[in-house]
Amino acid sequence: MKFDKDSTWIDDKELVKVIITDIKMPLLSMIVFMVKWAIATIPAFIILIFIAVAFSGFITGLITSYK
DSSP states (O other): OOOOTTEEESSSSOEEEOOOOOOOOOHHHHHHHHHHHHHHHHHHHHHHHHHHHHHHHHHHHHHHTTO
C-alpha cells in the first residue's frame, strides 16, 4: 500500500485525496473556542512547570552528591 500525508485509503483499491480549504465557524463560536483553549493551557503549563522543577531537583541532587 502506498500512502502519503494528503491521502486516505478507503479500501485496498481506491485512494481518495482530501484537502481542507476552509472551515466555516461563526465569529462568536471561534472566540469562545479560543478562550477555552487559552484557559486549558493553564493546567498544562502548571504540569510542565512541575515536571521541570522535579527534573531540575533530581539533576541538582545528582550533582551535589558527588562533591
